[in-house]
Amino acid sequence: MAGAGLDDVFIDDITFPAADGYLLGATLFLPRGAKRHAVLINSATAVPRKIYRGLAGYLAHRGCAVLTYDYRGTGDSRQKSLVGYNQPRSLAGFNATMADWAALDVTAAVAWMRERYKHLPLNYVGHSFGGQALGLLANNTEVSRALLIAAQAGTWKLMASPERYRVYAMLNFVGVPLTRLLGYAPGWSGLGEDLPKGVFEQWVRWVMSPRYLFDDPKLRALENFPHYRGALRAICLADDPWATRPAVELLCSGFTANKPEILTIAPADVGAAKIGHLGFFRAEHRDTLWRGAAEWIEGEE
Template sequence: MVARKQFPLPETSPCGKSRIRICWSGAKGPREIAVAEAALDDVFIDDISFPAADRYLLGATLFLPRRAKRHAVLINSATAVPRKIYRGFAGYLAGRGCAVLTYDYRGIGDSRQKSPVGYNQPKSLAGFKASMSEWAALDVTAAVAWMRERYKNLPLNYVGHSFGGQALGLLANNSEVSRALLIASQAGYWKLMASPERYRVYAMLNFVGTPLARLLGYAPGWSGLGEDLPKGVFEEWVSWVMSKRYLFDDARLSGLKNFPQFNGAMR
């Protein structure tokens, strides 16, 4: 890992609350330090990568408390949401004594391949092979294994946002998780959504996203999705949203057999 740099900051914020100092690899000065309202302890942040189950490299960030670690926490993103969105939450947890990992699924954020032309520009997702079920089987499974191996003596807590929560049941190693907190991870069948949101989702997926994915070879984020999505991910997601039992109607989804083996606490 790259050596961390640390810069002094006042012990209190302008509003009078205690705050943590968050430092990360490559910071050039105090302006590049993110400050989160939390505890007094320092939090160190490392941008790293780890291999998925098929050795594809995934971009990730590890948040570490200076004091003794009491829990390991894995934060699993929603569909089309990069890990940076959870940075403040991860820093807060680290300030409370947790070792926290955030990461991007393949094709998203720092897990997207770089273009050979231009400086650090993302490569087009046209032709990039990935699916939502592969996100679970290859990426999330590897993230659980990475945290379990690194923090063998700590309880492993799983935070799942939307798809990140739905993926838990699909994992072959979900029994390694001690506790799970699922946020907005309900069944995504479009008719279960409140009106008029259900009609907006139906129209966006079928009349905007699907034609664009077929035309461009991926689903562009500017269509209202968030981040760009690989075509295979988008198409599988649409098929689930249009199915009455959501992903449970997908006969090809081998990970469904793993749901019963999770026996941890859940909220």
């Protein structure tokens, strides 16, 4: 598909195959000049890749080749298939879990960027689930530097009050019954975007467990957490009711081969009224949060 220029950046909507051949919708952002870094941006649960467009363009303007993409069953990866047929418009009957997102989609995205940009450092930006997924990847050793943004072990008891009680009620008393009834989790129930049934059900099990995904006895990919040895910075937003400092610390505790740096940022630190779980990616933070993130990703800090 033809690309379009924007702010000195070449932007191309593409697809690439997941590990099992399922086609994932993606966008590649390239600088007009020399490329100095490769950056993979990995989405939060039920958040489409378009949310990260501004940050991706900003990084590309600074000389990074950047890829954003949608996990299977979401966004532009909702219906695509390598074998030539579309998945049904409804997600009912669509088989996927969060573990699949990591093992099949994120793993393939890392491999695709590593193969395409063999001579560049590969850096990883993970928002919420995107940060959690880093520890689950069999190929996370390919990543040089990882910046986790509002990424946490999201057990409900570590969320801020009263949000924790709203989440508990929304997931168990609204989300679970609706998902069983419809065969998928509808975004209009408060999730953001529709989610495949398996994704939602696994997420609920993790959220209801004291140590989130670390308590899942069937999640064999947990063995990959200690394999990551690259630089790791986790950004905790002080007004984020989901990714609180204790929840961020719990996730980071899984990366035992290095010492993750956890940086807490309050809205006042960057002259903002609020940031929250999604606000980091608003363009108003271009000269504050984005600049600091880019400098760290590029190894200038």
